[in-house]
Amino acid sequence: MAVTSRDVARVAGVSQPTVSRALRDDPRLSEQTKQRVREAAVLLGYVPSDAGRALSSGRTRRIGLLVTDLTNEFYHHIIAPVHHELAHHGYQLVLHxxxxxxxxxxxxxxxxxxxGVVLATTTVDSLAPLRLRDRGLPFVYLNRTNTQVDADSTVVSPAQGFADAARRVVDLGHVRVGAVLGPSNTSTGQSRELALRAAMADHGLALETRFVRRxxxxxxxxxxxVTELLTLPEPPTLIFCGNDVVAYGALNAAARLxxxxxxxxxVVGFDDLPPAAWPILQLATIAYDLEGMAREAARLAVLRIDEPAKPLSHTTFDTTFVERRTLGEAPLH
Amino acid sequence: MAVTSRDVARVAGVSQPTVSRALRDDPRLSEQTKQRVREAAVLLGYVPSDAGRALSSGRTRRIGLLVTDLTNEFYHHIIAPVHHELAHHGYQLVLHxxxxxxxxxxxxxxxxxxxGVVLATTTVDSLAPLRLRDRGLPFVYLNRTNTQVDADSTVVSPAQGFADAARRVVDLGHVRVGAVLGPSNTSTGQSRELALRAAMADHGLALETRFVRRxxxxxxxxxxxVTELLTLPEPPTLIFCGNDVVAYGALNAAARLxxxxxxxxxVVGFDDLPPAAWPILQLATIAYDLEGMAREAARLAVLRIDEPAKPLSHTTFDTTFVERRTLGEAPLH
Structure with a gap:
């Protein structure tokens, strides 16, 4: 016969609701009580029924993380912090x-x-946020946002990082500056392009169309x-990349040529992923607290589920420029 | 009032069980029927209740993937294929x-x-497989196995790859050969060490203790x-690394020094992760079908859930040596 939470409650000497709260690691219970319940559960071989729990609470304790593509390195670096933050709140991560x-x-x-959902991929015109809102499923924007539906969000402000980078780039004598920008229907693609153009304009520089790819x-x-840009008759002497993953490709193109x-x-990247600091890469890049941003999005999703009516929260992460080996003086010729 | 599967069945002109089978993408139904059910579900705004489904079928259609640490690059490269294969069979991936x-x-x-569970991390003496077996939860070993409990498994056979690598290493004049091996309580650490020592012994070479780290x-x-090995009075001229992720560290140490x-x-790695082939890395390594192995583990988990009593399946993936820039002639001095 299957062991029930009633059996565990009896052995642990607590009420039945306390059993499920203890096994969910509810912070309102003492460690001592939780320990007693866990020991009783292990002793009896009790396995809580997830389905039963979902029906009684209306909660599944699962949050989906939606990414574009799991083979993309950028997403590798947000899965761990989102997973860790959710685990801390007793939620599981389901990948989509x-x-x-x-x-x-x-x-x-x-x-x-x-x-709930952490949306790490959205275009400015995608319908997913609309449909999630209409169905009443809580969601949080991570990194990218959508213009049609407002929701809790954690995003990057690229202005300061590009301002600092542009100053160094000009000091080093670069004039022919190129860029491999992100998709123009993403908020990150748009905001980084605007910030980069504004920062360069402050020094009287323009991003010429012949040097821009998207x-x-x-x-x-x-x-x-970058293979295209480097084989132009008069190639750019510096290339800003939409993010570090794109910059890895830029370095590969240069090495092959x-x-x-x-x-x-x-070459200058954006994101400061952990490999950017490796001695073999030493990628100059725009940095911000990527792990903190991912954790904050997960935390906001949990808060939103607990308090559906609370005011929206928009957290912006500032950027800095990190100078490394891949940025040098403009060649003289 | 909530839309039920009965409503969808009525509109689509099918039976109620057909609705859930169609929405699970059951291959035994025709595409036409599934399409009709999907359209009716969308038309009515029907949301299947996962909890209700789990109670009625005893299945949650979720499979856990247990990894050591989500920040480790190796696991990044198995999450995508496991996810993809599970999605193909209508299962979700829950990360642990x-x-x-x-x-x-x-x-x-x-x-x-x-x-069920895909176990991508286990030591030869860990208790998790024993406890999963005792609780009757189906699981599959991916990459690493455990000596105490037999289960479906997908593993790598390192022998051929190391045999080919050792032949080239000897041809290139290397005598002082070092290694950074995996943990000795993992099946991968053990089998790679044995295969490497055997391959070298075939050419009269030994892996000296002073050149081995774990x-x-x-x-x-x-x-x-590798920082330790390269600062020895007489350092090794070649270092085999337990896997590519370890080899990235070896390259970093060399660059820093x-x-x-x-x-x-x-430097020679193991796994042939996608970055190993990048022009900026060009890492010599032992290759096998990592994506295929991960997909096969996911497929075996689904099969095991469907047929708990079927005979165990053990799939072994062969290895080859991939020569790239990080392998060169032994220095003369």
């Missing part, structure tokens, strides 16, 4: 990608019995775009 | 790490209402160990 092959992503999110934030995109970094071309 | 801060990992796996498969471990790769020291 835009590219799953079974149907519409919002249908899947809704069908899967989750309490595309998804992927290593292959950076590689292809035998173009030296930074002697012949400088 | 050994390092979550709320209690025993097996308790968490059991408490979370999953149908530790978790982490970039920082590779960095620290100003030791040239491959002129002064050669």
């Amino acid at each position: 990608t835009e590219s799953d092959d079974n149907g519409d992503v919002v249908d899947r999110l809704l069908a899967n019995g989750i309490d 595309g998804p934030y992927e290593t292959g995109v950076g590689d292809a775009a 035998g173009v030296r970094v930074p002697e012949d071309v400088s | 790490t050994e390092s979550d801060d709320n209690g025993d990992v097996v308790d968490r796996l059991l408490a979370n209402g999953i149908d 530790g978790p498969y982490e970039t920082g471990v590779g960095d620290a160990a 100003g030791v040239r790769v491959p002129e002064d020291v050669s």
Whole structure:
């Protein structure tokens, strides 16, 4: 016969609701009580029924994280902090990608019995936020936002980082400056382009059309775009990349073409992912607290589930410029 | 009033059980029927209740993936294929790490209402497989196995890859060969060490104790160990690394010390992760079908859930040696 929470309550000498609260690690219970309940549960071989728990509380204690593509390195670096923060609040992380092959992503999110969503991929015109709002499923924007539906969000403000970078770039004598920008239908693509152009304009520099490429934030995109830029008759001497993952592709393109970094071309990324600091890469980049931003988005999702009516929260993370080996003086020729 | 599967069945002109089967993308239904049900569900705004579904079928359609640590690059490369394969079979992926801060990992796996587990982290003596078996939760070993409990598994056979690598290493004149091996209580650490020693012995070479270090498969471990090896009075001229993530650390150590790769020291990895082929890395390594292995583990988990009594399946993936820039001739001095 299956062991029930009633059996555990009896052995632990607590009420039945206390059993489920203890096993959820409810902070309002003492460690002593939780320990007693856990020991009784282990002793009896009790396995709480997730389905039963969901029906009684209306909660599944699961939050979905929606990313564009799990093979993209950028998302690798947000999964760990989101998972860690959710685990801290007693929530599980369920992964969703835009590219799953079974149907519409919002249908899947809704069908899967989750309490909320952290949206790490959205375009300014995508319908997912509208549909999530209409169905009443709480969600938080992580990194990218959408213009049509307001919701809790954690985003990056690129202005300060680009201002500092532009100053150094001008000091080092660069004039022919190129860029591989993110997609123009993403808030990150838009805000980084605006901030970069504004920072350069402050020094009388322009981002010329012939030196600009655009595309998804992927290593292959950076590689292809920079291969084009470096084979122009008069190539740029410095290339700003939409993010570090794109910058890895830029470095690959230069290495394949035998173009030296930074002697012949400088490369600047965005995100300061952990490998950017490695001695073998030493990528100059725009930094912010990526891990903190991801954790904050997870925390906001939990808060939103607990208090659906509370005012919206918008957290902005500031940027700084990190100078490293891939930024050098403009070549003289 | 909430829309039920009965409403969807009526509109789609099918039976009620057909609705849930269609929305689970059951391959036994025709595409036409599934399409009709999906359209009716969307039309009515029907959201299947996950909890109700779990109670009626006894299944949650969720599978847990247990990894050591989500910040470790190796695991980034198995999450995508496991997720993709599970999505293909209509299962969701729930991430679990050994390092979550709320209690025993097996308790968490059991408490979370999953149908099965893909175990991507286990030591030869860990208790998790025993406890999963005793509780009757299906699981599959991915990459690492455990000696105490037999279960479906997908593993790598390192012998051929090391045999080919050793032949080239000897041809290139290396005699002082070092290694940064994985933990000796993991099946991968054990099998790779045995295969490497056997391959070298075939050419009359030994792995001397002074040139061997051991530790978790982490970039920082590779960095620290190779910093030690390269500062020995008579350092090794080639270092085999437990995996590519460790090899990244080896390359970082060499770069920091100003030791040239491959002129002064050669580095060989294991796994052939996608960055190993990048022009800026060009890491010589032992390759196998990592994505295929991860997908196969996910597939075996689904099969095991469907047929608990079927015979165990053990799939072994062969290895080859991939020669790249980080392997060169032994220096003359």
